[in-house]
Amino acid sequence: MTYLNDESLEFARKHIQSYYDSDFFPKADEFVAIWHSWDNIKATLIQMPLSDYQSTAPRTAVSYKPKGGFRVVQQLDPIDTLVYVALTHLIAEKVESVRVPIEENIACAYRISLNEGSFFFKGGGYKTFIEQTEKLAKEHEYLLSTDITDCYNQLYLQKLIHTITFADPKLDSIAKSVYSFLSGLNNNTSQGVPVGPAPSIIMAEAVLSDIDLFLQNKGIEHTRYVDDFRVFSDSKAELLNTLESLTLYLYETHRLTLSSEKTTIGKSSDFVVEKLNSYYELQRTQMLDSLEGLEPYSGQVGEIAIHVEDQAEIAISDEEQLLALAQTIIERKTLDLGLARALLRKARTFRTKVLAPILFDNFEFFAPAINDVCLYLNSVTDDAFVAESKSALIALVESEFIGTGVVKYWFEWYIANNLATLKVRPLKRFLIDNGSIIAQSSAAITAKDVSWVRGMKTKYNSVGGWDKRAILRAVEILPKSEIEQWQSLVGEESSVLEKATMDWVRAYN
Numbered sequence: 001m002t003y004l005n006d007e008s009l010e011f012a013r014k015h016i017q018s019y020y021d022s023d024f025f026p027k028a029d030e031f032v033a034i035w036h037s038w039d040n041i042k043a044t045l046i047q048m049p050l051s052d053y054q055s056t057a058p059r060t061a062v063s064y065k066p067k068g069g070f071r072v073v074q075q076l077d078p079i080d081t082l083v084y085v086a087l088t089h090l091i092a093e094k095v096e097s098v099r100v101p102i103e104e105n106i107a108c109a110y111r112i113s114l115n116e117g118s119f120f121f122k123g124g125g126y127k128t129f130i131e132q133t134e135k136l137a138k139e140h141e142y143l144l145s146t147d148i149t150d151c152y153n154q155l156y157l158q159k160l161i162h163t164i165t166f167a168d169p170k171l172d173s174i175a176k177s178v179y180s181f182l183s184g185l186n187n188n189t190s191q192g193v194p195v196g197p198a199p200s201i202i203m204a205e206a207v208l209s210d211i212d213l214f215l216q217n218k219g220i221e222h223t224r225y226v227d228d229f230r231v232f233s234d235s236k237a238e239l240l241n242t243l244e245s246l247t248l249y250l251y252e253t254h255r256l257t258l259s260s261e262k263t264t265i266g267k268s269s270d271f272v273v274e275k276l277n278s279y280y281e282l283q284r285t286q287m288l289d290s291l292e293g294l295e296p297y298s299g300q301v302g303e304i305a306i307h308v309e310d311q312a313e314i315a316i317s318d319e320e321q322l323l324a325l326a327q328t329i330i331e332r333k334t335l336d337l338g339l340a341r342a343l344l345r346k347a348r349t350f351r352t353k354v355l356a357p358i359l360f361d362n363f364e365f366f367a368p369a370i371n372d373v374c375l376y377l378n379s380v381t382d383d384a385f386v387a388e389s390k391s392a393l394i395a396l397v398e399s400e401f402i403g404t405g406v407v408k409y410w411f412e413w414y415i416a417n418n419l420a421t422l423k424v425r426p427l428k429r430f431l432i433d434n435g436s437i438i439a440q441s442s443a444a445i446t447a448k449d450v451s452w453v454r455g456m457k458t459k460y461n462s463v464g465g466w467d468k469r470a471i472l473r474a475v476e477i478l479p480k481s482e483i484e485q486w487q488s489l490v491g492e493e494s495s496v497l498e499k500a501t502m503d504w505v506r507a508y509n
Contacts, residue, residue: 078497133230137271143230453478454478457489
């Protein structure tokens, strides 16, 4: 039988303490209770055969895409997140060993290097991808540019297992556990990895490494960033033949398809001029470099650090630079997601309010970066800011799009975690009328609203696991004598997380 070990679980703990558990959702609050009961939870997971572990369906929502439409994104149950990270830790270095060597600059994205809870080398590899594209474009007359449609949701799990066991036959039992875990998330279907958790990047790269090998075996040069391929040749006919064979190989072997809208064959020099060396791209690169090398990400973000270090007091020139960059972004027809994230994270380190008016005026445009938008707003929110921005905030909760997918999750998180916003009646009413129990619980904790907690006691057994734990977390604001009365709601049949949450509440009251 196969088990998780202490090293993999400690790596998972460090990873989750340092990064968000999903690129697209506010971090699950249950981890505070998990760390409080860490020794017991870790021991339970170490002693449990992985064949006995049952993953559960994740929270699922939609996230705006910059060019329109939505992508489906997930957040795993917190214990599932622990197990997913720990499982991935067991295979990560072996997966890296079967990828094209890093020095060849073919698989540019997210090279694996386990260190202090991180899976990856610093930087996502996008700069390497651009530089390799420019290099090969100078060496070859023609370029094929294409990418895979809905890559993460379409990955065939059996091919993932083949890659893991090819990397190391001794990982056969671990590979089967990975398959069982992922298919459990997918309601026992054998396709797709969750979009959001960082371990999914490694699962995707394991599968995509086979496609790199396929192109290499054809004797044709290429470079790749996640699911974005650029293939080079001195013959247009050879690229057309490559596109045909790649299309068939992806379908027959991996059940994947290429995006017809994003597939082009043309002159390499034209691609460099139009895509890489256009005025906007050169300006964009200069701006990113000026923001201390924060690079753009595509699709899956990678590992989003929870804490950012505050910078010294911002200079007027820095604010002017941020405003100029924001203006450049909003002048585009579609949001440049990488540049927007870099802008918002830099502004967050300075805690400058200068971007707020632009965000309020263009909130829907920035919706694909809603996590960074709300984290930025949270960093600058105080009584004065809310007083200045009251009308804009009220207008947002009255808009239709604010209730869509992860935009709602993040905006209600922002309101619920700031006492200043909860003092504004329409904002609080938004949570009462439309907010999730998770957000209402956070608001109750922030405002010390014991009446909300007491009112949820009779509803406790009629809600799902996420909501039960949210209600229990809010019990912490009750008097100690009253907390003991809630203990009867958490019995032997309750989940590990419900018990851990109750233990944490009792210990810290």
